[in-house]
Amino acid sequence: MKALRRFTVRAHLPERLAALEPLSTNLRWSWHSPTHDLFAAIDPELWTQVRHDPVRILGEVDPGRLDDLAVDPVFLADLDRAAADLDDYLTRPRWYQNQLDRGAPLATGIAYFSMEFGVTEVLPNYSGGLGILAGDHLKAASDLGLPLIGVGLLYRSGYFRQSLTEDGWQAEHYPAHDPQGLPLRLLTESTGDGGPGAPVLVHVAMPGGRILRARVWIAQVGRVPLLLLDSDIAENDPDLRAVTDRLYGGDQDHRIKQEILAGIGGVRAVRAYTRAHGLADPEVFHTNEGHAGFLGLERIRELITSTGLDFDTALAAVRAGTVFTTHTPVPAGIDRFPDDLIRRYFGGNEGEHESTLLPGLAVDRILALGAENEPGVFNMAHMGLSLSQRANGVSKLHGEVSRAMFQSLWPGFDAADVPIGSVTNGVHAPTWAAREWMDLARRLVGPELLEEARGWERLREVDPTELWATRNTLRGRLVTEVRRRIRASWLERGATEAELGWTAEVFDPSVLTVGFARRVPTYKRLTLMLRDPERLKALLLDETRPVQLVVAGKSHPADDGGKALIQQVVRFADQHDVRHRIVFLPDYDMSMAQYLYWGCDVWLNNPLRPLEACGTSGMKSALNGGLNLSIRDGWWDEMFDGDNGWAIPTADGVADEARRDDLEATALYELLERSVLPRFYDRDDTGLPTRWVEMVRHTLESLGPKVLASRMVRDYSVEYYAPAAAAARGLLPDDFSGARELAEYRRRVEAAWPAVQVMEVDSAGLPDTPEIGAALSLRAFVQLGGLTPEDVVVQAVLGRVGPNEDLTDVTAVSMAHSGSDGLGEIFTATTPLPVSGSVGYTVRVLPHHGLLANDAEFGLVAAPYV
Numbered sequence: 001m002k003a004l005r006r007f008t009v010r011a012h013l014p015e016r017l018a019a020l021e022p023l024s025t026n027l028r029w030s031w032h033s034p035t036h037d038l039f040a041a042i043d044p045e046l047w048t049q050v051r052h053d054p055v056r057i058l059g060e061v062d063p064g065r066l067d068d069l070a071v072d073p074v075f076l077a078d079l080d081r082a083a084a085d086l087d088d089y090l091t092r093p094r095w096y097q098n099q100l101d102r103g104a105p106l107a108t109g110i111a112y113f114s115m116e117f118g119v120t121e122v123l124p125n126y127s128g129g130l131g132i133l134a135g136d137h138l139k140a141a142s143d144l145g146l147p148l149i150g151v152g153l154l155y156r157s158g159y160f161r162q163s164l165t166e167d168g169w170q171a172e173h174y175p176a177h178d179p180q181g182l183p184l185r186l187l188t189e190s191t192g193d194g195g196p197g198a199p200v201l202v203h204v205a206m207p208g209g210r211i212l213r214a215r216v217w218i219a220q221v222g223r224v225p226l227l228l229l230d231s232d233i234a235e236n237d238p239d240l241r242a243v244t245d246r247l248y249g250g251d252q253d254h255r256i257k258q259e260i261l262a263g264i265g266g267v268r269a270v271r272a273y274t275r276a277h278g279l280a281d282p283e284v285f286h287t288n289e290g291h292a293g294f295l296g297l298e299r300i301r302e303l304i305t306s307t308g309l310d311f312d313t314a315l316a317a318v319r320a321g322t323v324f325t326t327h328t329p330v331p332a333g334i335d336r337f338p339d340d341l342i343r344r345y346f347g348g349n350e351g352e353h354e355s356t357l358l359p360g361l362a363v364d365r366i367l368a369l370g371a372e373n374e375p376g377v378f379n380m381a382h383m384g385l386s387l388s389q390r391a392n393g394v395s396k397l398h399g400e401v402s403r404a405m406f407q408s409l410w411p412g413f414d415a416a417d418v419p420i421g422s423v424t425n426g427v428h429a430p431t432w433a434a435r436e437w438m439d440l441a442r443r444l445v446g447p448e449l450l451e452e453a454r455g456w457e458r459l460r461e462v463d464p465t466e467l468w469a470t471r472n473t474l475r476g477r478l479v480t481e482v483r484r485r486i487r488a489s490w491l492e493r494g495a496t497e498a499e500l501g502w503t504a505e506v507f508d509p510s511v512l513t514v515g516f517a518r519r520v521p522t523y524k525r526l527t528l529m530l531r532d533p534e535r536l537k538a539l540l541l542d543e544t545r546p547v548q549l550v551v552a553g554k555s556h557p558a559d560d561g562g563k564a565l566i567q568q569v570v571r572f573a574d575q576h577d578v579r580h581r582i583v584f585l586p587d588y589d590m591s592m593a594q595y596l597y598w599g600c601d602v603w604l605n606n607p608l609r610p611l612e613a614c615g616t617s618g619m620k621s622a623l624n625g626g627l628n629l630s631i632r633d634g635w636w637d638e639m640f641d642g643d644n645g646w647a648i649p650t651a652d653g654v655a656d657e658a659r660r661d662d663l664e665a666t667a668l669y670e671l672l673e674r675s676v677l678p679r680f681y682d683r684d685d686t687g688l689p690t691r692w693v694e695m696v697r698h699t700l701e702s703l704g705p706k707v708l709a710s711r712m713v714r715d716y717s718v719e720y721y722a723p724a725a726a727a728a729r730g731l732l733p734d735d736f737s738g739a740r741e742l743a744e745y746r747r748r749v750e751a752a753w754p755a756v757q758v759m760e761v762d763s764a765g766l767p768d769t770p771e772i773g774a775a776l777s778l779r780a781f782v783q784l785g786g787l788t789p790e791d792v793v794v795q796a797v798l799g800r801v802g803p804n805e806d807l808t809d810v811t812a813v814s815m816a817h818s819g820s821d822g823l824g825e826i827f828t829a830t831t832p833l834p835v836s837g838s839v840g841y842t843v844r845v846l847p848h849h850g851l852l853a854n855d856a857e858f859g860l861v862a863a864p865y866v
């Protein structure tokens, strides 16, 4: 018989073990190995069965065992130590508090919105890199003491689980998770006397006068609360209960409902949370990818409703405190909705233009925020950019690609001037580094530094023999895991025990191990390694210097092309002559990923450049002393230094895709044969691969400090959150007088701009053949269309000039206002010639105001017509 419905009953803990409850529900256990060990000690066998889930082990352990533990002095000492450690972690001032004490102008509160969060496999609320990045962001924010609140949705089935059919085709399963059995608590209203009140229900209006309701679960990620909205409650109509059923599961209609709930409902959940906890409202809202971007519209509505601001003023106020991060370098990766769908969900009744979902907002104004060149299409990334004063990509290269990709929103500007910066992603060391490395780091650096993940470079000082022993231990652990998983996979594919003796011999703990694991969109090129199957076979089967290869990854359920690629790898790996040296492991997730990052000697990545925005798996490998073998894309483009791994030469620019794949695959094989393998297998008298170990040490030293999520979160704190908070704060006083001023300025500038013109530019001071550094004097006559000289900045722009008169390597110099005549206002500058060769200049006019983050912000520029 199958159960109709499942629910979870929590065990009653003996009084003396009460501390296990907070230790099991605060997800800090997921990156704190002593707490992990404590739960494992309850019942090691059961711990494996419940897949390392503290809440489950407490629910399923025999009550008699708990009574025994309640009088076991060793267990109790460990328990008390873990409880005291958690208490200390949650209360002691951290980096952020120390900065504030020193007077650093940091934000007093940040809300971080994302459609997915990967914190631990116990809470499978993610599909891949974006979600895991968001999880690492929360963990590092907790370690550093940021006053940050995470906001997202709780999916009943999360993303799918993957298995293989007999012939190697991907099969998908959607196990349902009961929130009662997860490490979550409900957000409740405060009753005033400190006790829990009724559960908070967030309401969002739906078309046809219906209401979508959601309860709010809180996952405690160390010091950081993560609010997760859940629509699966009896109060909702059946179809609305399903809004949070799956991650990336439905059609556009389903998706827009999810995004409305995450963005608009998410802000309402934040308000309920701060109200219940007596906290101040966040100053900064961080939109992690466009999906949650509706949050800005809700904050505009709040201001219009509560303070009577007009739309433009509210928009100015909201933009100041919003940070937008874009994660995709391809237009196809961006969420776009037909305008009609936006009208249906936001719009009012026939003939009325005020939004019913967000009263006070005109639907046409909403549509304008997400407009793109193609009429009738609403672009979530464009809205994200319109609603934020600060935006960034996730690696230096991706920042550059994003500036070009969104250039159309800044007509008249060179891509380099588009105001999108970059913060390179990072990974959370205590989550992703094997405990062996954490122990070594703790020994070398000390616990204080490790908490903020500083000092990782000192791992270079580990003795080479110990370092190599650690690598061998971790590779051995991976081999055991590979054998366990390949056997389980074959049983699922219909094999019998009797046929599977060979799986005990799969992989060899002494063979160079290469890992390739990631989602399977086309650009990641899962099958590039199979380009020349015979050559790959020769590498795998080499008698003296073999390679073994572990591959994993999920294809989006709707992507049959991706599934065919997986099948191609599986079929290759199924061949009897190579199956001991290459495996495809189904169901890539965080718990599998850890073994791969710990144990692989080489981490392979061969995307089509520049389609990998950042990539983080290679960073996790590097933290464990894995060497990256990768196309120079995303993070690797900026962090490869020639000695910390290998760069696969890219045939970027070769238009014929098949030829490009051939060239890059050949380069990959050659690197393996000529450089990677010899280094790994060259041993000294004691069996130590000295040159390899040297490379591992260099990797730990050069990449360790840069790939950390704590570095990323510090960058966001200082370069994005702090200025955004200052800007938002600056607009508030005297009933938003700053916001009014900025909105009024914008209206004035936009109205005047068509009449702003550079009438004439003349130069003086140069001899016939000037030398570099010679002074050039420029004078420009500018019509300001009613604006004052203080409303604008006039710049002389100098640089190298190409065959089409394009300026590159430019330097911009502000020109001073020095009077006016019949032709217009006069601006002048004298500047040394910055470069030699063919040099050119122009003059441009930009809006300029102290409350702007960037003079390019409005996308307005005037330059002489050429």
Ligand SMILES: *Cc1c(COP(=O)(O)O)cnc(C)c1O
Pocket (backbone or CB within 6 Å): 127, 128, 129, 130, 132, 517, 518, 519, 588, 589, 590, 593, 614, 615, 616, 617, 618, 620
């Ligand atoms: C880190 C990680 C990813 C992201 O890896 P990329 O290099 O960005 O592809 C995806 N899935 C899991 C389980 C991860 O741990």
